[in-house]
Amino acid sequence: MINLKNITLRRGVKVLLDGASVTLNPGEKVGLVGRNGAGKSSLFALLNGNLHEDGGEFFIPSQWRMGQVAQDMPETSQSATDFVVEGDTELLAARIEVAASEATDDYDRMAHAYMALHDAGEHDAPSRAQALILGLGFKTTELENPVNSFSGGWRMRLQLARALMCPSDLLLLDEPTNHLDLDALVWLEAWLKKYEGTMVVISHDREFLDAVTNVTLHIDAAKLMRYGGNYSKFEDMRAEQMELQQNAFSKQQDKIAHLQKFIARFKAKASKAKQAQSRVKALDRMEKIAPLLSEADFTFEFSEPANLPNPMLSMAGVSFGYPAPEGSPPKTPPTVIVRNVSKSVLAGQRIGILGANGQGKSTVVKTIARDLAAIGGEVTEGKGLNIGYFAQQELDVLRPADNPLEHMIRLAKDLAANGKIGGQATREQDLRSFLGTFNFGGDMVKQAVGSMSGGEKARLVLCMLVWQRPNLLLMDEPTNHLDLATREALSMALNEFEGTVMLVSHDRSLLRAVCDEFWMVSRGGVEPFDGDLDDYQRYLLDEAKRQRELAKEEAKNQAPKAATVVAAPALPAGLTQDQVKQLKKSLQAVEEKMATLNAEGAALDGKLSTNPHPSVIAETGKRLKAVNQELKTLEDQWLDLTGQLET
Incomplete structure (x- = not known):
């Protein structure tokens, strides 16, 4: 078990933990929560050995293996598969020992090395890595791509896969969902539920915490408080504790009354639709923990829109996608991702946009936001439409070198130039005051945006949105960098907003609390999704299973198909019929050799499992290694030959 007894932990002059004690038992799944700056990451650093306690006693079993996500951005030309395989530290150590033992004549050492390599799962390591x-x-086409060919978010997914590949007794996860779409998030939840070790996770996604944790560890006022149960259970118990503290509770009555007023208001509006019932349940939870929500030190609201056109916009036969890249040959067609959409967006609608990764959710939102032109069809906007757009990447709308005040001044000038009126007066002092309501006070109004945290940048984008008094809010993953308190503030503000909301998010709690209906972006189209988020989660798991089965089927059929390629009547220039026959003959020879080696490899595996004499193990292991190397060479030849034949 992990035991902290009267721990004191400092970062500089700040005391993060003061006489904190807690015990974590083997196999527990722990959610670590607390306000930003409370010391969550520092406690992680204590657990992984990068930070030492300043006082008290800290114990963690010395034999425990640890897995955690590296925070550096990997720069390597290794393939994605090889990079993740190397996350298996036991396998990597076994490979190194095999190479070292082969340089000696010590058969006992070689025997132990090859048995360790076998036990570490050398034979199925690539398939385990690829499943992650x-x-x-x-x-599937990206499995062998170089790591440095992927964007930053995808490289961090590979770091996560590498951490999951590592055999561990303690798994530390710090915001593992930040770079994930909802489909990947659902898969990760299913994987973590099966994890048998002890896990400690920091996350601002309440539904993720509810799904994967059974203990909540709260850092508050430099103390550690342990709660049995997931995040929702923790909220319930803490709200009850706060209610018992009458003095604190009496000061919260105004905020609680405000919460209950808007809860009652939106409950009255909710229909009996399945999605609306999910929203009612979310509001029920907010009412139950109103004392806790009212403690939040940050709240905001959207101003009433100046007008509400109805419909907000109409789409007739619209296709969404991207124009041909600059420098493309003339008449290069655009890339169409979603086509032939005919829909209207009405005043007051709350639309959640669902869809698996890569299906076009963000493309649809960017087109409605006017960041992209429609590829085809017609988008008709209602008179007086005023769009507020929260881009998935905050820096799409922020300038790193500018400070918050400069952003607000420029926004006010742009709106004035376009004949639009913002939400507040435009004097510099008024803009400063408005920034202060979003916790940009003092020197922060002059701090360069590039030096701010992700959460601060997201808060600035929200501030700019509110000031514009939009009547249509387009929000693409607005919670990526927001802490739990700010997510709650956003949920409340969106519920009170009088206009229309279109929301893409992997935060299911936000989707449940805000959305009354869902659109599904899938297979090149947009259709209503009649179920709720639980139905959608089941759909994602079923779809992932279907995709895996398709990939297996394709892999199974690939070799036979390649072996029976028939030369096309018109051959590539310079390639004769005899040369094609020779290619086919070479391909057949490679396939026969691969079949022989696969059979030999299986027999050698079986031989090792019988625990023979060390000298036999050493010889068998060496031969198995040679077989695997030869198979890899033959697979490269097979790919080259089939590629030539297909051409």
Whole structure:
């Protein structure tokens, strides 16, 4: 078990933990929560050995293996599969020992090395790694792509896969969902539920915490408080504790009354539709923990829109996608991702946009936001439409070198130039005051955005949105960098907003609390999704299973198909019929050799499992290694030959 007794932990002059004590038992799944700056990451650093306690006693079993996500951005030309395989530290150590033992004549050492390699799962390591990579949203065609060919978010997914590949007794996960879409998030939850070790996770996604944790550890006022149960259970218990503290509770009555007023208001509006019932349940929970929500030090609200056109916009036969890249040959067609959409967006609608990774959710939102032009069809906007757009990447709308005040001044000038009126007066002092309501006070109004945290940037985008008084809010993953308190504030503000909301998010709690209906972006189209988020989660798991089965079927059929390729009547220039025959003959020879080696490899595996004499183990292991190397060479030849034949 992990035991902290009267721990004191400092970062600089700040005391993060003061006489904190807690015990974590083997196999527990722990959610670590607390306000930003409370010391969650520092406690992680204590657990992984990067930070030492300043006082008290800290114990963690010395034999425990630890897995955690590296925070650095990997820069390597290794393939995605090889990079993740190397996350298996036991396998990597076994490989190193095999290489070292082969340089000696010590058969006992070689025998032990090869047995350790076998026990570490050398034979199925690539397939285990690829299952993790595919589960986190990569395509089968990307498994052998170099790591440095992927964008930053996808490289961090590979770091997560590498951490999951590592055999561990303690798994530390710090915001593992930040770079994940909902489909990858659902897969990760299913994987973590099966994890048998002890897990400690920091996350601002309440539904993720509810799904994967059974203990909540709360850092508050430099103390550690342990609660049995997931995050929702923790909220309930803490709200009850706060209610018992009458003095604190009496000061919260105004905020509680405000909460209960808007809860009652939106309950009255909710229909009997399945999605609306999910929203009612979310509001029920907010009412139950109103004392806890009212403690939040940050709240905001959207101003009433100046007008509400109805419909907000109409789409007739619209296709969404991207134009041909600059420098493309003339008449290069655009890339169409979603086509032939005919829908209207009405005043007051709350639409959640669902869809697996890569299906086009963000493309649809960017087109409605006017960041992209429609590829085809017609988008008709209602008179007086005023769009507020929260882009998935905050820096799409922020300038790193500018400070918050400069952003607000420029926004006010742009709106004035376009004949639009913002939500507040435009004097510099008024803009400063408005920034202060979003916790940008003092020197922060002059701090360069590039030096701010992700959460601060997201808060600035929200501030700019509110100031514009939009009547249509387009929000693409707005919670990526928001802490739990700010997510709650956003949920409340969206519920009170008088206009229309279109929301893409992997935060199911936000989707449940805000959305009354869902659109599904899938297979090149947009259709209503009649179920709720639980139905959608089941759909994602079924779809992932279907994709895995398709991939297996394709892999199974690939070799036979390649072996029976028939030369097309018109051959590539310079390639004769005899040369094609020779290619086919070479391909057949490679396939026969691969079949022989696969059979030999299986026999050698069986031989090792019988625990023979060390000298036999050493010789068998060496031969098995040679077989695997030869198979890899033959697989490269097979791919080259089939590629030539297909051409």
